[in-house]
Amino acid sequence: MAKQIKLPDRIYHMAEAGNWSSIQQYGLLCASKLLDLAGLVGTEREHLERVQRQEHTKLPNGVQIRDQKPMPPEALESCLVGLNPAEWYALINNRVFFWLDPDRLNRQRAACEPRSQIVLTIDTSELVAAYCHQVAVTPINTGNARRRPACRGASTFVPYTVWVESGWASEAATLGLPERKRSHVPVELTVTGGVPDAMRFVLNVCELETGQSFTLLDA
Template sequence: MSGIRAEAFAKRFPRLFHMAEAGSWPSIQHHGLLSTSALLDLFEVRGEPRVALEARHRPESVTLHHSRHGTAVVRDQKPMDDRGLLRSLSGGLSPTDWYQFLNARVFFWVSRERLTKLLNARAYRDKRQTVLTVDTARLLARHEERVLLSPLNSGATKPFPAPRGPDTFLPMARYSFSYWDQKRKRREPVVELTVTHSVPDIRDFVLRVEEYVGGQPDTLIFEAR
């Protein structure tokens, strides 16, 4: 049987994790958790500068400036590149297609192990990071219809580009949860939970906001009562 119900998913993965740019919590509280595309909409980025950020590889993070909204950072895509995507994509998808798809979604890890691995990655471990811990059940209760699940780290092609294509991301009702659960011996049947465009009411689901340094929590910024 394919698919998993929201209640069962939240029981298996009661917490979601999102790593954001250090210092971004005030903006997230105000605007919500935005995908790259939603952030570019907010900052009114158009034309070639938008194409460069939304449809091509970003080897480095880019800081945006706006007269009303201040600054925001579009994060790099160091773990991914065109060469790896060309080797791994199927279904007629191009690297541009993949970048645009990823940039249109907000991403959450479903396990703390994946978060820890990212925090300790070479590109990020020496920088401060803001980490949101989110209540899975409450988020799904409001946004399940915009959720897609992935069995892999869709933003990485290094060191080995795992195969990916049109069916990598699927809604909960169609996701092959039992298959991946058995194949991986109950380890990581899901790697990513994504939400289309944005989670404008993310503050309603956040349990903790912490700043991490060197892969370890350093400062508690917010904790829900």
């Protein structure tokens, strides 16, 4: 059997610089938890949580949540298995995302221009040890459904413990895809709900001003 690829020692989360004080106080929270924190309910909340967010949004408490322009519902309808677009948005909004590859992080950074961002460098093993049963990995960028979007569904988020044991087999079986090689490197690591004690896993904080990209020298 092929050796299971390991996660890198460090992973990265990029957030709006304007959210830094909230992160220091409440940790890294998924969009749904941020809506809780802002006290949003009813139709307004449902629109932000289960409909594509066309614009970057500032919540009543000043915390910002990003747009979802790369995930139009029409594109999702062509690639989702077992879910509709509203369910997919809800699934995405219930997770905190980390990049394994700084190059992918910088593509997201470019999409967030001209707003300042902060990048948190995270100790992977410590985070995974603490949140093992909430951690999943993905083989694709789940936040992008443009240009021949990859097939996806709930099983795109492979629980970490399952991935360690059997690689991408569960994704293939559920979505009807050829099984990816065990050496296929995860694109994202996610934590369901949030990481309220995130600061204890942070190795470095880097602020990116307008036009500035992230480099490993900043980590």
